Amino acid sequence: MTPRVLINACYFIVALLFILGLKGMSSPVTARRGVIWAGAGMVLATLATFAWPGMGNYALMVIALAVGGGLSWWSGKRVKMTDMPQMVALYNGMGGGAAAAIAAIELARGETHVPVVAALATSGGLIGTISFSGSLVAFAKLQGIMRKTFRLPAQNAVNIILVVLTILSGLGVAAAGHAATHQIVIFFALALVLGVVITMPIGGADMPVARRDLALQCFNGTRRGFRGIRAE
Numbered sequence: 001m002t003p004r005v006l007i008n009a010c011y012f013i014v015a016l017l018f019i020l021g022l023k024g025m026s027s028p029v030t031a032r033r034g035v036i037w038a039g040a041g042m043v044l045a046t047l048a049t050f051a052w053p054g055m056g057n058y059a060l061m062v063i064a065l066a067v068g069g070g071l072s073w074w075s076g077k078r079v080k081m082t083d084m085p086q087m088v089a090l091y092n093g094m095g096g097g098a099a100a101a102i103a104a105i106e107l108a109r110g111e112t113h114v115p116v117v118a119a120l121a122t123s124g125g126l127i128g129t130i131s132f133s134g135s136l137v138a139f140a141k142l143q144g145i146m147r148k149t150f151r152l153p154a155q156n157a158v159n160i161i162l163v164v165l166t167i168l169s170g171l172g173v174a175a176a177g178h179a180a181t182h183q184i185v186i187f188f189a190l191a192l193v194l195g196v197v198i199t200m201p202i203g204g205a206d207m208p209v210a211r212r213d214l215a216l217q218c219f220n221g222t223r224r225g226f227r228g229i230r231a232e
Contacts, residue, residue, distance in 0.1 A: 017041030086142035096131025133195030
């Protein structure tokens with residue numbers, strides 16, 4: 001069995017662990033177990049990625065893991081229990097941002113992508129970017145930085161127009177295979193604006209539900225964005 005096959009098998013196990021983790025975190029009774037399952041999946045995914053043939057920049061990867069893990073441990077120890085929702089929203093946003101960054105780098109490398117890779121990278125970028133900007137708005141509302149809801153005139157129509165424009169822009173990037181820089185910039189800018197616009201009208205009392213949805217979007221965006229890289 002080749003190393004790539006073993007690594008892909010590990011990724012399949014990781015997907016199962018993430019599913020079990022999300023299911024466990026849906027209930028307070030099983031939340032702790034769900035976090036453990038998801039954490040185990042993330043550790044396995046990281047180790048499998050380090051073993052990927054041709055992988056480089058190990059020093060930078062270790063430094064990033066050390067800095068990110070250290071900051072997360074420190075902030076998790078210091079955060080008040082009443083402030084936990086906004087911390088989770090912020091972490092969700094960082095996860096979505098990471099997925100969007102992976103997709104953006106893949107699309108902007110200047111290479112011609114096969115349709116499957118282009119579609120996966122574009123969808124990962126779309127979901128990750130919306131999760132990033134929407135989660136930042138959720139954090140601002142939960143933290144009390146943004147105390148009011150903001151609703152645009154004809155909000156529903158604006159939402160529909162933005163969704164259509166963003167999807168059409170993403171389809172253009174995916175179909176091009178080798179998209180121009182301005183196409184990629186427009187696509188990600190529209191996705192950023194969409195995440196903000198659809199989250200700003202949500203009141204503070206409803207933000208936990210929005211945060212839950214954004215967490216799922218973040219997970220999907222990370223998975224699809226990373227899959228776009230591995231498909232090469």
